[in-house]
Amino acid sequence: MSHQTGIRPNEELEKFCSKCKQDGSSRLIKCTIKNEQLCLEDHREPQGKWEEDYYRFVNKLVDDNQPCYLLFRFDTRNSFGVHEWLILVWSPESSNVREKMLYASTKASFKIFFGTSSIVSDYFATTRDELSLSCYKKHLSRKIKEQNGEKDESLMTNQELDLLKVRKEEALALTLEHAKSKTLPEVDLPMTDEAFDALFDLKEGLLSYIQLSIDLNREEITLESKEGHKEFDIKDLPNKVPVTNARYHLILYPHNHENNYVKSIIFVYSVGRDGCSVKERMLYSSCKSSLVSAICDSNKFGIEVTKKLEIDDPNELELENLLTELHPKKIQPKQMFDKPKAPAKRGARRITRNGDEA
Secondary structure (H helix, E strand, C coil): CCCCCCCCCCCHHHHHHHHHHHHHHHHHHHEEEECEEEEEEEEEECCHHHHHHHHHHHHCCCEEECCCEEEEEEEEECCCCCCEEEEEEEEECCCCHHHHHHHHHHHHHHHHHHHHCCCCEEEEEEECCCCCCCHHHHHHHHHHHHHHHCCHHHCCCCCHHHHHHHHHHHHHHHCCCCCCCCCCCCCCCCEEEHHHHHHHHHHCCCCCCCEEEEECCEEHHHHHHHHHHCCCCCCHHHHCCCCCCCCCEEEEEEEEECCCEEEEEEEEEEEECCCCCHHHHHHHHHHHHHHHHHCCCCCCCCCCCCCCEECCCCCHHHHHHHHHHHHHCCCCCCCCCCCCCCCCCCCCCCCCCCCCCC
C-alpha cells in the first residue's frame, strides 16, 4: 500500500481541470508539485487525432531533470459520455530521489482528485524513449494481453524478463529441494528441462497449450509440443490429441461467461484408444495423480487447475463439450404444487330427526 502525502491541487488547477473535463478543450495538461500543492504548469489544445497530438506534444512538454504529471485526453468517451484520459507520470532518472518518491506517493491522490472513472490508463516513464508513442502502445498491447490471461515476452522490459528468470529459478529450486535430479516429488519419473520450462511458462501466461508425454525407454516426462497465444486455437484442440498414444495436456483458456471474464486452466489425460499398449496405459495412469498434485502444489509449480478430464475420444474436447464441463448448466429445482385447499366451512352441520318439521 502506498503512503499518501496529503498534497492537494490549488484553486487554479481545480477550476482548469473541471472545465477541461466538461468541454474537452485541452488535449494535454501538465501538472507539477510546488510549495506542497499540485499546480497547473502548462497545457495544449487538440490539433489532430490523439496519436498525432501525443507525438506532437508529450516529449516537448517534459524537462530532463524535473518529474511531472501529464494528463492526456483520448478521442474516446466512456459509457457516461465522459472523455477518457491517460495519466502519465514522468520521473526522469536524473531527478533526485526525494522528488521521485514525492511524485510516486502523490499519484493516487492526484487520480482521486481528477476522477478515477475518467482515467482509463496509467503509464510511468523514466526515459524519453519510454515516453515515445511506440513504447506507450506496446505498454497498452501488453496490458490488454495480460487482461486476457496472455503474456508476450517480446513486449516485456529487460527488468521484467530478469524477474521472470528469477521466479523460474526459485520454482526450480523448490521442486528440487529434496532431489538432485529433476524428479518431481511423489513422481517416480524425472522431468526434462523443456517440460519444466513449459509448465512454468504456462503458469506465467506465456503459453496457451502444452502436451506432455512419457518416454517409455528413458522413463521420463518430456515436452511433446507447446503453443503460444498466437498459434493456439481452442477449436483445433481435438486435432492435437493422438489416438495411438496416451498424453497429458494443459490448456490455458481465457474467455467470457455470463458477462464475467474467466481464465480456466484445464488438465486432460488422453488415453490412446487405438494401439496404445497396456504398459503405456498403466504408466500414464499411475503417474497422473502425482503429476497433477505436483502441478497444483503452491510450493512447486502452483498452477491452479480449474478442471481435470480423462478422455479416450478426441471429440470430447470440442469447444461445446469443454464449456459444458467448465460451466455445467444449473439444474432448476422441480416446482412443487400446493395441495388443493379443503372446501370452505359453512357453519355447524344441521341434524334433523324423524318427525321434526322442516
